[in-house]
Amino acid sequence: MNPGPSRPKAAPTVREVAELAGVSPMTVSRTLSGGKNVRREVQQRVMDAVATLGYHRNENARSIRPGHRSDLIGVAITNLANPYYGHFALGVEEVAAQHGRRMLLGNTGEDVAREKQLVSDFVGRQVEGLIVVPTGGAADHLKGTRLGDIPLVLASRTVRGLKADTVLIDDVNGAYESTKKVLEAGHTRIGFLGNVISVATASRRYEGFCQALDEFGIESDPGLVTRGQQDAAAARKAMEALLDLEDPPTAVFSTNNRNTIGALEAIGQRRLRDPKLSPPTLIAFDDVELAHLMQVPLLVVSHNPKELGAQAARMLFERLDHPERAKRPRLIELPVAVGDILNQPRAKGRRVKSVAGG
Amino acid sequence: MNPGPSRPKAAPTVREVAELAGVSPMTVSRTLSGGKNVRREVQQRVMDAVATLGYHRNENARSIRPGHRSDLIGVAITNLANPYYGHFALGVEEVAAQHGRRMLLGNTGEDVAREKQLVSDFVGRQVEGLIVVPTGGAADHLKGTRLGDIPLVLASRTVRGLKADTVLIDDVNGAYESTKKVLEAGHTRIGFLGNVISVATASRRYEGFCQALDEFGIESDPGLVTRGQQDAAAARKAMEALLDLEDPPTAVFSTNNRNTIGALEAIGQRRLRDPKLSPPTLIAFDDVELAHLMQVPLLVVSHNPKELGAQAARMLFERLDHPERAKRPRLIELPVAVGDILNQPRAKGRRVKSVAGG
DNA sequence: CTGTTAGCGCTTTCAT
DNA sequence: ATGAAAGCGCTAACAG
Numbered sequence: 001m002n003p004g005p006s007r008p009k010a011a012p013t014v015r016e017v018a019e020l021a022g023v024s025p026m027t028v029s030r031t032l033s034g035g036k037n038v039r040r041e042v043q044q045r046v047m048d049a050v051a052t053l054g055y056h057r058n059e060n061a062r063s064i065r066p067g068h069r070s071d072l073i074g075v076a077i078t079n080l081a082n083p084y085y086g087h088f089a090l091g092v093e094e095v096a097a098q099h100g101r102r103m104l105l106g107n108t109g110e111d112v113a114r115e116k117q118l119v120s121d122f123v124g125r126q127v128e129g130l131i132v133v134p135t136g137g138a139a140d141h142l143k144g145t146r147l148g149d150i151p152l153v154l155a156s157r158t159v160r161g162l163k164a165d166t167v168l169i170d171d172v173n174g175a176y177e178s179t180k181k182v183l184e185a186g187h188t189r190i191g192f193l194g195n196v197i198s199v200a201t202a203s204r205r206y207e208g209f210c211q212a213l214d215e216f217g218i219e220s221d222p223g224l225v226t227r228g229q230q231d232a233a234a235a236r237k238a239m240e241a242l243l244d245l246e247d248p249p250t251a252v253f254s255t256n257n258r259n260t261i262g263a264l265e266a267i268g269q270r271r272l273r274d275p276k277l278s279p280p281t282l283i284a285f286d287d288v289e290l291a292h293l294m295q296v297p298l299l300v301v302s303h304n305p306k307e308l309g310a311q312a313a314r315m316l317f318e319r320l321d322h323p324e325r326a327k328r329p330r331l332i333e334l335p336v337a338v339g340d341i342l343n344q345p346r347a348k349g350r351r352v353k354s355v356a357g358g
Numbered sequence: 359m360n361p362g363p364s365r366p367k368a369a370p371t372v373r374e375v376a377e378l379a380g381v382s383p384m385t386v387s388r389t390l391s392g393g394k395n396v397r398r399e400v401q402q403r404v405m406d407a408v409a410t411l412g413y414h415r416n417e418n419a420r421s422i423r424p425g426h427r428s429d430l431i432g433v434a435i436t437n438l439a440n441p442y443y444g445h446f447a448l449g450v451e452e453v454a455a456q457h458g459r460r461m462l463l464g465n466t467g468e469d470v471a472r473e474k475q476l477v478s479d480f481v482g483r484q485v486e487g488l489i490v491v492p493t494g495g496a497a498d499h500l501k502g503t504r505l506g507d508i509p510l511v512l513a514s515r516t517v518r519g520l521k522a523d524t525v526l527i528d529d530v531n532g533a534y535e536s537t538k539k540v541l542e543a544g545h546t547r548i549g550f551l552g553n554v555i556s557v558a559t560a561s562r563r564y565e566g567f568c569q570a571l572d573e574f575g576i577e578s579d580p581g582l583v584t585r586g587q588q589d590a591a592a593a594r595k596a597m598e599a600l601l602d603l604e605d606p607p608t609a610v611f612s613t614n615n616r617n618t619i620g621a622l623e624a625i626g627q628r629r630l631r632d633p634k635l636s637p638p639t640l641i642a643f644d645d646v647e648l649a650h651l652m653q654v655p656l657l658v659v660s661h662n663p664k665e666l667g668a669q670a671a672r673m674l675f676e677r678l679d680h681p682e683r684a685k686r687p688r689l690i691e692l693p694v695a696v697g698d699i700l701n702q703p704r705a706k707g708r709r710v711k712s713v714a715g716g
Numbered sequence: 717c718t719g720t721t722a723g724c725g726c727t728t729t730c731a732t
Numbered sequence: 733a734t735g736a737a738a739g740c741g742c743t744a745a746c747a748g
Contacts, residue, residue, distance in 0.1 A: 010424070012506070013724090024734070024735050027735080029726065030727090038734080039734095042733085054507075058724095058726070059483045061725035062725075065739085066740060081441075102483070105462075107448055107452070124415055125417045125460070126369075148414055149412070269651070289648070290619065291648065372743090384719060418742095420742055421724095421742095423743060424744095
């Protein structure tokens with residue numbers, strides 16, 4: 001009657017199932033693996049025993065046998081709170097599921113130490129492969145030898161000096177094309193809202209930004225370049241500072257969705273006080289929900305984070321499921337779509353055509 | 359020279375490390391578990407061997423020993439692409455990390471079959487506990503016996519007839535209070551944008567909504583109630599339909615962030631065509647980035663999805679780490695914050711005090 | 717301090 | 733069609 005201190009009764013094992021079904025463990029094992037060479041009737045008895053005992057076969061014990069896959073992949077991303085990485089993780093998960101794999105997901109919070117710890121743990125858990133959005137710090141722990149030669153795919157960011165499959169967004173070009181488009185529209189003072197420099201995407205996008213300025217013979221004004229904003233709050237402050245300048249930029253390049261949100265908040269807030277404020281044109285790398293409806297001139301450089309994750313996963317499974325094909329590390333750059341400048345103020349903006357994209 | 363077909367050389371084992379270090383496997387094991395009773399010098403030799411071989415101890419093999427924790431929890435959520443669940447997962451992950459656990463994360467996509475499959479797999483992988491955002495379909499597979507009595511925490515939604523720790527948002531009250539506030543502001547025709555009915559949150563929020571209407575003696579007009587919008591696109595259409603009504607609602611209750619986005623898109627789009635459009639007041643359950651800057655009268659019912667995840671994880675670890683304390687299933691409802699109505703139109707909207715309309 | 721033995725849950729191999 | 737034995741990688745328990 002009294003269940004007692006509810007000792008977490010050890011999970012039933014094959015042996016117990018076997019006993020209850022009146023067969024040997026081997027027969028249970030066979031039944032569970034498809035039922036080859038087991039009489040229908042016996043199979044039924046086994047399945048009944050499984051059901052009554054609530055038996056689940058121990059995948060961990062199973063996976064220590066040689067030649068057995070763990071069906072597990074390890075994924076380390078930097079910030080799960082960012083919807084960008086939510087989509088990314090979903091892309092990975094979906095492809096992993098298609099390939100019959102499960103996903104161990106860890107959040108690094110942009111902390112190398114945590115990344116190291118996570119990766120090491122993943123390897124210990126016998127993941128078949130790793131997908132990592134590297135934090136950008138030292139990355140010895142990602143070296144092949146340290147990983148026991150488990151396949152690794154880097155996503156969204158590279159690591160200098162690390163040979164591994166990599167999927168990136170075409171950052172440089174996206175930044176270049178979009179900046180160019182805004183320059184063509186006549187802007188000459190363009191601000192820059194960036195995230196941490198050590199993050200590879202940040203510098204790549206800055207690179208493209210500068211390329212375009214160079215091409216137009218414009219010297220980047222250091223006073224217009226801000227860096228290191230990791231979240232929307234910081235970005236908002238940075239944007240406010242830009243707006244407060246004596247000679248504020250007429251356009252601002254925002255490196256990522258966090259900066260875009262912050263920038264739009266700053267602008268939106270200002271406008272509540274001064275409805276006539278004519279906001280700067282915003283170049284937004286990464287698409288952001290609702291941004292296009294904010295009545296701020298906006299040029300979106302959009303791409304698909306879910307596809308980024310899916311692609312990373314595909315590269316991984318290419319290696320895992322076809323080790324015979326795989327050769328040297330591959331680098332894939334996913335295309336971005338540079339849109340048109342939306343919400344142009346009616347009077348001014350002369351129509352610039354050009355359609356860019358993938 | 360030629361590495362050959364690159365046979366994925368089996369991961370090194372304790373034995374190999376032991377051999378290289380000139381000790382027994384046991385000494386390696388001891389060293390790796392803290393180094394008790396191993397001479398410093400020998401430890402060093404072992405660590406060197408570990409480093410040269412790139413050895414990672416096999417956690418799976420380790421975890422089959424009796425009494426050993428797997429340090430793994432299984433988390434099944436419905437839609438990783440929704441930033442809401444990204445935050446949720448982050449909350450879980452952080453608390454799990456604090457407790458030294460790793461997270462197996464699966465996405466159900468609101469599909470019961472997938473949920474069932476995931477949960478079963480998680481159990482087979484020896485997770486110590488489960489956190490599930492139930493899809494809402496049949497849930498036999500979540501019954502204790504089927505789970506091998508692994509602790510389960512339901513998050514965000516309940517399952518009727520299932521005894522398990524549960525963390526919810528205070529949906530009913532949040533919907534009630536916010537609707538009431540809008541009724542007090544003088545609105546009498548209030549639309550409803552809902553998601554799938556089978557989802558428990560949906561009906562709970564609808565319940566609160568109706569409660570408030572009842573209290574003000576207003577009969578809910580079926581023509582104003584829409585249901586089943588799972589994503590922003592569907593929500594947008596539903597909102598457009600509401601706006602197209604001959605006698606459109608002056609306020610609209612949006613059940614969740616997907617519906618809010620869709621509603622704001624619909625309104626924003628309309629306004630581009632007709633800048634004078636006076637948009638309905640939006641009651642937004644779930645906070646949404648940028649929403650408050652959209653110049654749409656807005657009442658946000660906000661809460662913290664990350665905290666929801668953290669709380670779910672805390673309940674789980676309470677049971678795991680203190681099995682002696684744990685008693686009957688607990689239900690926690692996290693409070694919501696009902697804000698003020700923002701972005702009220704200045705000129706027109708005559709200030710209606712808190713007097714109900716018959 | 718260190719090594720030997722045994723066995724965790726499972727399945728491959730080899731009987732029967 | 734079924735079972736017995738052996739061993740995967742690891743570590744308690746017990747020597748020494």
